Amino acid sequence: MRVLIIGYGSIGKRHFEILSCIKSVNFIEIVTKQNIQNSITYESLNVVNELNNYDYFIISSETLKHYEHLKYIIQRVSNKIILVEKPLFDKEYSDLETNGNTIYTAYNLRFHPIVSRLKELLQDEKIYYANIICGQYLPTWRPEQDYTKSYSADRKHGGGVLRDLSHELDYSSWLFGKILKVDSINSKVSDLQISSDDIFTAIMTTKDKVVLNISLDYISKIPIRRLIIHTKETTIEANLIDNTLLSYNSTGEKTVLCNTTSLDRNYTYKEMHTAILENKTRTLSSFKDGLEIVSLISSIKFMEI
Structure with missing residues (x-):
């Protein structure tokens, strides 16, 4: 299993830490401007050599960039697994098709x-x-x-x-x-x-x-x-x-x-990744579920008090 993590903030680091301990994952690369020792990194998604080489994509960039990164990936690959951190997007978008990819939203709770x-x-x-x-x-x-x-x-x-x-x-x-x-x-x-x-x-x-x-x-x-x-x-x-x-x-x-x-701080993330990799979808938050939450959030207006 080859993994590409997009974004290496606190949550991206957590995904890397967890996936590094999963036996079926044998290769992880990261899109980040940070210099990470003993890891292959790319400064941006558009300089990654061949997206089809990866099986599992983790989008853990800032929320504002989720849509841009997801759209870039699904326009270039199909039949892949993609996990997008929550919330799925910063606002509603209407022009996105999955292109045969399986997309989940990272509602690990x-x-x-x-x-x-x-x-x-x-x-x-x-x-x-x-x-x-x-x-x-x-x-x-x-x-x-x-x-x-x-x-x-x-x-x-x-x-x-x-x-x-x-x-x-x-x-x-x-x-x-x-x-x-x-x-x-x-x-x-x-x-x-x-x-x-x-x-x-x-x-x-x-x-x-x-x-x-x-x-x-x-x-x-x-x-x-x-x-x-x-x-x-x-x-x-x-x-x-x-x-x-x-x-x-x-x-x-x-x-x-x-x-x-006591509950290990990574427990829910480990369980979520295991369910995804073993195709046990019952508890997972689907792309549709994620879109519904984005729609709900978008309907709620910020107000000055």
């Missing part, structure tokens, strides 16, 4: 053991309402870099909390049905030195008639990623940071459904 367990638990449940909250203080998110110079800080380059934390939109659609109606606030409310949105909060409804309340932010001093789900029979509390899953019945009796004390 579907492979979190808590989310996977929720998918099983909720299959036969009558779900009424779910409250989903995710937030982390942007300056401490990637301590190795100046947050003001990160892509997250720049709305024009595809940054902002709505795109950065679009995992919550993806797994909500996967668990509760396609999101159809949104009433939201998407804005910048803090004194962070960024031009992008730092808060998103919304009431949504899905095709399965589930009411969702989703809140995302860059301002929480306590990292949080939690779901509270109310069904006909139970209330379920899922914590994706503490890796706990609890269920409460109508009398308040608690049942521990899952309690994974």
Whole structure:
């Protein structure tokens, strides 16, 4: 298996680290302007000698360039596997055909053991309402870099909390049905030195008639990623940071459904890549899924408060 990674920021490095440990991957090259020891690199995609030599493409460039890089690749190859980091694009595009390639969107949180367990638990449940909250203080998110110079800080380059934390939109659609109606606030409310949105909060409804309340932010001093789900029979509390899953019945009796004390930081990425390479598509976010999230994000307007 020959792999080409486009973009070598923090997420590109993580993909390289993980794929380097997968036995079926025997060759990885990188498109980056960085000089990486013991690796073959190209300064840009258009100087890569022969794209057909690769089996698996990873697009982990900044969101603004995803469309450009994907279009360049699919115009030149077919019957290849392509993984595009989330969100799929910075906005909606209408002129892209897959050309026989299999394209996935890197919503790896579907492979979190808590989310996977929720998918099983909720299959036969009558779900009424779910409250989903995710937030982390942007300056401490990637301590190795100046947050003001990160892509997250720049709305024009595809940054902002709505795109950065679009995992919550993806797994909500996967668990509760396609999101159809949104009433939201998407804005910048803090004194962070960024031009992008730092808060998103919304009431949504899905095709399965589930009411969702989703809140995302860059301002929480306590990292949080939690779901509270109310069904006909139970209330379920899922914590994706503490890796706990609890269920409460109508009398308040608690049942521990899952309690994974530690989870390797690369676990969900490893599981996603393994599923892709073994063609186990059930949990993967497809190209269509990715496009639906882009469409949803594009329908939400930034507003000044």
